[in-house]
Amino acid sequence: MRAHPAGPRHGEGQPSGGAPVRPRDPAELARLDPRVWCTTAQRGPGGELVLGGCGVSTLAAQYGTPLFVMDEMDVRQRAAAFRSAYDVPEAPADVYYAAKAFLSATLVRWLVEAGLSVDVCTGGELALVVRAGVPGERILFHGNNKSVAELSAGLDAQVHRFVVDSDVEIDRLAALAAARGLVADVLVRVTVGVEAHTHEFIATAHEDQKFGFSLASGAASQAVRRIAAQPSLRLVGLHSHIGSQIFDSDGFDVAAHRVVGFAATVRDEHAIPVEELNLGGGMGIAYLPSDDPLDAEHMAAQLRSIVQRECLAADLPVPRLAVEPGRAIVGPAGVTVYEVGTVKPVELDQGVVRAYVSVDGGMSDNIRTALYDADYCVVLASRVSLAEPMLCRVVGKHCESGDVVVRDAWLPADLAPGDLLAVAATGAYCRAMASTYNLVPRPAVVGVRDGRAAVLLRRETMEDLLRLDPGL
């Protein structure tokens, strides 16, 4: 489990596991590296961080802290960039937003307006997306364990694609579709034996994971046969997902080779044309300035070229391409604003001092640091300071020593309670995975644009938490 696919391996510029280098100039501490910070992030008059035209102090005063701030223009621009990168006139393609990264009704409307579709993986995500007004033809339904109720809801919503993941699901979906007199369009999720991450990938025959049907074992072929035998199912294509935080196309190259090879098998043995090829998600983002993910345009061009080359070699028509970015759409747009509660210098060995900076959130709003050893950039947000850099660890308020937000950071030595900190690139998998550990209510998420803020998810209240307890 230690080599988690959503883990934190980084580009070569960053020494793994160590503290970042001490900045030479205190002014560097205030800098907002555009590789990491959302598009509209800037220092306003007086030095405070301004996001979407809104000063963070004003946002904090109005909405409280911790607060997730989502840069609407950043989200819209990235969504548009993905759309235009992948869906080109000579090769129309689909971009599904992976809703698991972060989901709210307003956010999903921005994405649909930008021409994206949505990938959901539970009945809950489906329910929200449907209630937000997304038409079924813009929805793809993922998940390794969709219940009868979830599959039924998917059929009722007339979702565009079901990505089937097990024999049980094929039988379940076939029966439910048949009972409704429907034909459900399905993709088979295949495991190709590639696990990609950042600049590395491993390729094996077998994959030891819960998702998909193995190519190597023949399970994928059997799944195709099983689907073909069901008049209420139509096999539209194949799905492959190879990992998370992927920075280049090398892993996709191997995966496409194998999955296109399987598409030829499907045509030859089952006489079924593979119309769609969904290469999944996993496109990485920069959490640190040293991270260097390919941008959407170059990744799209490379994926298109790889698939074309493989199809040519296999003598197959090029299928319609689909991808499922989640983090790459909303991750960089998000910023978490915390208020500093305490600053405590702790002596380490050899006289080194680390300041433990406690903020008013923690592992309840960002479990990624503890769960994946994730790294983040953090800055003093409510003001600019020219004090000397101080080695810090930003920690939460939870009763657990692993409650760390940013393991290693340099912050100004005059940092004090009441200051606001901002952590970059928290738009994905932070609010989505948030808990109410220690009965800490979950933060609000506000979208900001042109100096205006609007609530995407309201802050949880103690009443929300206590409502679940019938003993009160």
Place this chain on the structure above:
Amino acid sequence: MRAHPAGPRHGEGQPSGGAPVRPRDPAELARLDPRVWCTTAQRGPGGELVLGGCGVSTLAAQYGTPLFVMDEMDVRQRAAAFRSAYDVPEAPADVYYAAKAFLSATLVRWLVEAGLSVDVCTGGELALVVRAGVPGERILFHGNNKSVAELSAGLDAQVHRFVVDSDVEIDRLAALAAARGLVADVLVRVTVGVEAHTHEFIATAHEDQKFGFSLASGAASQAVRRIAAQPSLRLVGLHSHIGSQIFDSDGFDVAAHRVVGFAATVRDEHAIPVEELNLGGGMGIAYLPSDDPLDAEHMAAQLRSIVQRECLAADLPVPRLAVEPGRAIVGPAGVTVYEVGTVKPVELDQGVVRAYVSVDGGMSDNIRTALYDADYCVVLASRVSLAEPMLCRVVGKHCESGDVVVRDAWLPADLAPGDLLAVAATGAYCRAMASTYNLVPRPAVVGVRDGRAAVLLRRETMEDLLRLDPGL
């Protein structure tokens, strides 16, 4: 971060990181090892798992799955055992239940009835406990970053003890108490340079963590001086917490030596008697049959003896002892019941097959497997099977490959969708750390006793989740 203090190191009987040994007799798969399962767990007529006199099939039908089942008698017995082990006539002591492990109003009333007090670490936990009717004199307030609002709430509730953790907090609490004309009783949390876990501990001079004041650096002495200078604060004693999942008293021995030494310093340099010594929590439980934690009685006797010996050596009166078990009270009482959704055989290398068993919950209701590499026992709960053992991995329904509930388990080869599985010892840090990742609502918790079930926390609904979204 990998050597997390709440991590999964186990007793020597269990090969770390490997699959458990294949049972020779299929009947062993149905066995409920009393070292791991709650007191009332047994196989009922027909073989189904019965907890507190309630069959799990009936519970699942009535309350849905996933479902946390809490064995009331188990909780009460453990609470009573801790009370009688620590609070003996010759040395009265306090047992604070660490509410972070799991909190509901009904549960906390069971514990107060058993004579326990409660340790809270946030305003949220305090609010629930107060509303549940726990008097302030039974509450201790922890936390490394208590806000002004939280400290104020603590003073309003007249909590028995504040465990102060930083200079900032000392000043804050002193000012708030003074403004109310109160004197707040405080313990100083000291870091003694001991980190204990299972059968091992490390002892260093410095501790690289957010909690407490260092003895070695002199920070603890300065904190005592700071408190002594505040007329609105009274230093009652010292607090030390050395880790989680501790199986024996070796680490406490070193910690007590150091903290009693500091108590002598406090007497000699500040002329303040240390009336209370709170040794914190961390008492371990068995997640696997091979885990062998000391029981409360033996641990208490050893801690008492260690403290008496150290005080005698330092020529100090023996202070009143306090401990803060959380997991050790509620962990073994909890069982999670899941419904199997899919069973998928996956070929590994060398022809080994692992069945991926998908259940209707996962990392949203139990993050410990992914976060701490935690191990659990799981059994087929709705029936007994004499089918051959099958190597399994129990996984959740979340869209993430790290979504594992039980990494390695042997389950009957005829396991099928619709079967119920039960995972033992999930009473602590599962529901408490639960998320709504993938918009999966959090499970209910029901208490069971004498054939009756009562809801401790009701199941979350989609409406609960969608209520936070103003875009709907």
